[in-house]
Amino acid sequence: MALMQITIIPLGTATPSVGEYVADVERHLLASGIDHQLQDMGTLVHGEPEVLFRLAAEIHNLAFGKGVQRVVTHITLDDRRDVQQGLGDKQKAVRQRLARQEGA
Numbered sequence: 001m002a003l004m005q006i007t008i009i010p011l012g013t014a015t016p017s018v019g020e021y022v023a024d025v026e027r028h029l030l031a032s033g034i035d036h037q038l039q040d041m042g043t044l045v046h047g048e049p050e051v052l053f054r055l056a057a058e059i060h061n062l063a064f065g066k067g068v069q070r071v072v073t074h075i076t077l078d079d080r081r082d083v084q085q086g087l088g089d090k091q092k093a094v095r096q097r098l099a100r101q102e103g104a
Contacts, residue, residue, distance in 0.1 A: 002079035003087070004052040007042035010063040011070040024062045029055070037087050042074070046087050049079050 010021050025043060029036045032055065035046040045052055060073045 001047055001084070001086070002049045002052055002077055003085065004045045004047075004056065004078075005042050005074075005076045006045065006056055006059060007074040008059060008063060009072040009074075010066075010068040011072060013068060021063050021066070021068075024066070025059050028059060028062060035087060044087055049077065052077060 006025075008018075008021060008025065010018060022038070026038055029043065029045065034051070034055065037044045045055060047055070056073065056075050060071060063071045
């Protein structure tokens, strides 16, 4: 499975706040049942690439449903096939590496 980081940026809104749009994304992902993690600068989603790309398109279109006329969406997809990885695995590996280096 792959990891996707997605950030949507609605442009031309009445305020600089994007919390309303982030909440829409979170509701959509919760309803989908997919493994994900809301973060300060975007959302991480874990799944098959085909599913992630479909979800990215759905998420991108959410703001248009609220009358936004322009949306910029940043997507990063990490599809590593030699090992199984889930949300938090990379962070765990770095912490273990740091602990080994500090203990040496």
